[in-house]
Amino acid sequence: MTERKISKHIVLVIRILNGRSGGAERIYCELANFLEESGYRVTCLHFDSQAGEPFYHLNSRIERINLFAKNSKWITRRAAVSKYLPNRLREQAIWDKENKFFVRQLRDYFALVKPDIAISILPPANTPCLLAAKGTAVKVIPCNHNVPEQDYNNPNRWGKTSLDRQLRLRSLDNAAAIHVLFPDFGDWFPRHLHARITAIPNYISPGIQRPDPNPLREKTILAVGRLVEVKNYLQLIRSWSLLANDFPDWKVKIFGIGPQLKEMKAEIGRLGLNGRVDLPGHLVDLSGEYAKASIFCHPALFEGFGLSPAEALFLETPVLIYSDCSGVNEFVTDGLNGLAVERGGPDDNLANGLRRLITNEELRCSLGANGPASVSGFTLEKYRARWIELIERVSS
Numbered sequence: 001m002t003e004r005k006i007s008k009h010i011v012l013v014i015r016i017l018n019g020r021s022g023g024a025e026r027i028y029c030e031l032a033n034f035l036e037e038s039g040y041r042v043t044c045l046h047f048d049s050q051a052g053e054p055f056y057h058l059n060s061r062i063e064r065i066n067l068f069a070k071n072s073k074w075i076t077r078r079a080a081v082s083k084y085l086p087n088r089l090r091e092q093a094i095w096d097k098e099n100k101f102f103v104r105q106l107r108d109y110f111a112l113v114k115p116d117i118a119i120s121i122l123p124p125a126n127t128p129c130l131l132a133a134k135g136t137a138v139k140v141i142p143c144n145h146n147v148p149e150q151d152y153n154n155p156n157r158w159g160k161t162s163l164d165r166q167l168r169l170r171s172l173d174n175a176a177a178i179h180v181l182f183p184d185f186g187d188w189f190p191r192h193l194h195a196r197i198t199a200i201p202n203y204i205s206p207g208i209q210r211p212d213p214n215p216l217r218e219k220t221i222l223a224v225g226r227l228v229e230v231k232n233y234l235q236l237i238r239s240w241s242l243l244a245n246d247f248p249d250w251k252v253k254i255f256g257i258g259p260q261l262k263e264m265k266a267e268i269g270r271l272g273l274n275g276r277v278d279l280p281g282h283l284v285d286l287s288g289e290y291a292k293a294s295i296f297c298h299p300a301l302f303e304g305f306g307l308s309p310a311e312a313l314f315l316e317t318p319v320l321i322y323s324d325c326s327g328v329n330e331f332v333t334d335g336l337n338g339l340a341v342e343r344g345g346p347d348d349n350l351a352n353g354l355r356r357l358i359t360n361e362e363l364r365c366s367l368g369a370n371g372p373a374s375v376s377g378f379t380l381e382k383y384r385a386r387w388i389e390l391i392e393r394v395s396s
Contacts, residue, residue, distance in 0.1 A: 007040055008116040008391070009041040009042075009116050012044050012118075012120075013045045013119070013129045014028050015046065016048055018048045019053070023202075024121055025054070025056060027145070028121045029056035029058050033057070033058065034384050036059050036062050042062045043113075044058065046064075047125075048066050065109075095159065095164055099127070103128045107133075110133055110136050114136075116139070117176070117394060118133060118138050118141070120141070120142045120143060122143070122145060123152075123157075123158045127168050130171035140174065140176060141175065141176060141177045142172065144179060144181070144304075145305070146327070147303070152168050152169050175193075177197075177390060177394050179199075179390075181200070181201050181305050182201060186199060198386075200386045200390070202304075202307060202310075202378065204307070204375060206380055207285065207287070208290070208315070215292055216292070217294045217364075219247075219251070219294060220292065220294060220295075221293070221294070221296075222254075222297070222312070223236060223252070223254040223256075224256060224312075227258030227279075228260055231300050233264060234260070234267055236254070240276070240277065241273060243351055243358070244276050250358060252276065253277075254278070255282065255283050261279065265279065290315040293312070294357075295317070295354065295364065296309060296320070298321050298328060300328065302327060303325060306327050306328035306330075309332060310375045310378055313374055314375050315371070316371045319371075320339045320353045321338065321339075322341060323342055324342075324343055337367050337374045338367055339357065
């Protein structure tokens with residue numbers, strides 16, 4: 001057997017990995033796998049306080065190191081933050097408590113191992129990784145998996161202090177390149193960073209395949225995603241409550257898990273929708289569900305990429321969204337492959353959009369037929385080629 005030639009050493013950095021089933025964790029693991037398969041030496045670094053294993057498969061040849069050492073808990077507990085400190089000092093103390101040891105561990109690793117490139121995923125890893133690599137030869141590519149304005153400015157996402165938000169943006173000056181999902185997302189960043197920005201959209205998994213050449217479409221409105229506030233599934237439930245009596249043979253199915261499960265169940269009960277809205281939980285392979293559904297409804301406030309709507313379009317299911325949902329309105333076009341309705345106003349436009357699709361089978365078929373071509377650019381092959389091109393360009 002010929003020994004593989006190992007080229008550059010790529011380190012992938014994420015804050016929390018064990019047991020996490022989100023889209024960013026999936027991309028992290030799959031990126032690690034295909035880089036390893038492409039001949040790179042790959043190490044996965046994370047900072048998990050709890051022992052465990054990644055939810056998604058990692059190739060056994062990939063080295064995985066949890067930087068949360070045994071003394072990490074002692075250090076973070078010891079760094080108590082007094083509420084009597086001036087705000088500036090208190091915010092610095094909070095940031096140090098949450099991040100300083102992670103930065104130190106990363107810096108020690110970079111100094112000892114000297115990887116060629118570090119690719120960090122999500123803001124809780126991006127900032128520490130960029131700060132840790134400053135002054136070293138390690139080149140860092142931070143990945144932005146959401147709308148930049150939300151990840152950098154929203155006080156309710158990630159670290160809650162203004163200092164944390166300042167550091168997120170300021171630390172990008174240390175980046176060798178900056179990843180975004182769509183070219184438009186790059187326009188948000190300060191002009192001096194524009195030359196470093198590369199847009200690489202996510203991809204539809206090759207595992208998403210039509211299970212039947214001619215699936216029988218059921219009278220189902222499908223939604224897929226984590227049950228969190230930003231997905232806005234409570235709105236879908238409320239909009240459906242305005243239509244359910246008019247369409248007794250239709251139902252809503254929302255696949256996913258998350259902290260809003262209890263609240264969603266309560267809302268379903270309050271509106272008398274038991275049996276008309278199903279919450280089946282998590283399902284690994286949703287191909288059959290996409291192919292059977294007549295409508296895919298995605299009422300999210302915003303998205304980075306919107307993988308589930310893209311998968312639905314790939315399987316010819318028309319998609320209903322709000323027109324201002326970034327990361328989905330990049331590929332869902334009103335009247336072409338779905339409907340994009342206005343958010344707000346005196347009417348429930350989501351309910352109106354659902355009614356229009358439910359009552360017009362010809363429209364559903366026409367929009368669905370345009371779905372596959374509209375997402376044909378989101379392939380693993382293109383994703384792989386763009387990442388390898390970026391890595392080689394940055395490391396040359």
